[in-house]
Amino acid sequence: MIEFKDVTKRYPDGTVAVDNLSLRIPSHQITVFVGPSGCGKTTSLRMINRTIERSSGTISIDDEDINSQDAVQLRRGIGYVIQHAGLFPHKTVLDNVATVPKLLGWDKAKTRSTALELLERVGLDLKLADRYPAQLSGGQQQRVGVARALAADPKILLMDEPFSAVDPIVRNQLQEELLRLQRDIGKTMVFVTHDIDEAIKLGDNVAVLRVGGKLAQFAPPAELLANPVDEFVESFIGKDRGYRALTFVTADTLRLTDVPGELARAEDGTPKGWANGSGELEPVGATFQRGDSLRAALDAVLTSPVGKGVCVDEAGKVVGVVEYAALAEAIRA
Numbered sequence: 001m002i003e004f005k006d007v008t009k010r011y012p013d014g015t016v017a018v019d020n021l022s023l024r025i026p027s028h029q030i031t032v033f034v035g036p037s038g039c040g041k042t043t044s045l046r047m048i049n050r051t052i053e054r055s056s057g058t059i060s061i062d063d064e065d066i067n068s069q070d071a072v073q074l075r076r077g078i079g080y081v082i083q084h085a086g087l088f089p090h091k092t093v094l095d096n097v098a099t100v101p102k103l104l105g106w107d108k109a110k111t112r113s114t115a116l117e118l119l120e121r122v123g124l125d126l127k128l129a130d131r132y133p134a135q136l137s138g139g140q141q142q143r144v145g146v147a148r149a150l151a152a153d154p155k156i157l158l159m160d161e162p163f164s165a166v167d168p169i170v171r172n173q174l175q176e177e178l179l180r181l182q183r184d185i186g187k188t189m190v191f192v193t194h195d196i197d198e199a200i201k202l203g204d205n206v207a208v209l210r211v212g213g214k215l216a217q218f219a220p221p222a223e224l225l226a227n228p229v230d231e232f233v234e235s236f237i238g239k240d241r242g243y244r245a246l247t248f249v250t251a252d253t254l255r256l257t258d259v260p261g262e263l264a265r266a267e268d269g270t271p272k273g274w275a276n277g278s279g280e281l282e283p284v285g286a287t288f289q290r291g292d293s294l295r296a297a298l299d300a301v302l303t304s305p306v307g308k309g310v311c312v313d314e315a316g317k318v319v320g321v322v323e324y325a326a327l328a329e330a331i332r333a
């Protein structure tokens with residue numbers, strides 16, 4: 001656990017970037033700092049690895065004050081990923097990833113095998129290992145940045161707007177990959193973004209900061225959407241919060257009805273289309289599974305030509321359909 005207790009950062013010109021911040025960042029989860037420009041997200045993050053020193057208060061990692069440790073030693077146990085990846089331009093991808101292992105004096109063979117394994121883990125084609133950063137796309141550079149930060153197997157990973165310089169499609173892929181990676185590695189991640197959707201998607205917990213470096217709310221995303229503490233948080237979360245909150249409710253208990261005759265199925269049980277009475281099949285629309293969210297189920301209903309969402313199992317076989325009424329019932333519950 002990383003704990004901030006009454007932490008304040010006042011820069012030499014008098015700017016108070018972080019004001020009396022207290023919060024507990026749980027281990028093995030993703031905690032996101034989000035808020036408008038200049039609210040102290042980066043300052044808060046960088047105080048954890050002491051690239052910025054706090055003015056007062058304490059920050060501890062697993063109950064040990066970070067100021068009682070040597071700053072260089074501390075930083076070696078904390079991975080750090082920044083916007084534009086911050087790769088060394090004159091080093092190959094492999095050498096970038098191997099930076100910390102080399103500093104730690106690992107032997108060549110172990111360094112190389114670890115670097116290659118990490119590149120694979122973050123979804124990079126190993127053919128790119130000998131390229132230079134300028135020969136990669138923005139998304140690929142970010143993956144290298146994550147691999148480099150993970151190279152010495154740090155317990156903590158700090159990420160400062162790592163995905164904000166790439167286009168929305170790549171950004172979405174990188175977010176999905178980060179969640180997949182986190183399921184494997186279970187690091188304590190602290191992630192900074194100004195994008196509330198990114199915060200809600202990635203965070204197990206979200207700290208919303210307001211300008212002046214004050215904590216407005218610290219809560220899991222579902223709670224933030226359901227119960228914003230004040231108008232600032234509510235307006236920062238934006239519109240559609242009720243709809244977006246459906247992401248955090250599973251479709252497990254939805255009442256399904258039997259498969260109607262009009263839903264044509266292939267031999268393997270997968271849906272083929274809705275019969276429209278004139279001998280043609282209309283596309284099924286989106287489908288959902290039991291473990292998906294109510295939002296996915298609602299999407300299935302809305303994209304269905306007959307207003308019935310098709311529920312499938314893992315193999316894609318139809319298990320039932322859901323109608324508006326059952327969905328409305330589940331949403332109200």
Ligand SMILES: Nc1ncnc2c1ncn2[C@@H]1O[C@H](COP(=O)(O)OP(=O)(O)OP(=O)(O)O)[C@@H](O)[C@H]1O
Nearest residue numbers: 011013015017036037038039040041042043044194
């Ligand atoms: N070295 C510095 N000297 C003086 N003021 C600074 C310094 N670095 C940051 N600040 C100020 O501290 C406040 C918080 O900055 P910080 O970079 O932590 O915010 P942020 O939330 O990460 O912003 P952004 O989303 O724009 O990156 C801002 O008002 C900023 O201008």
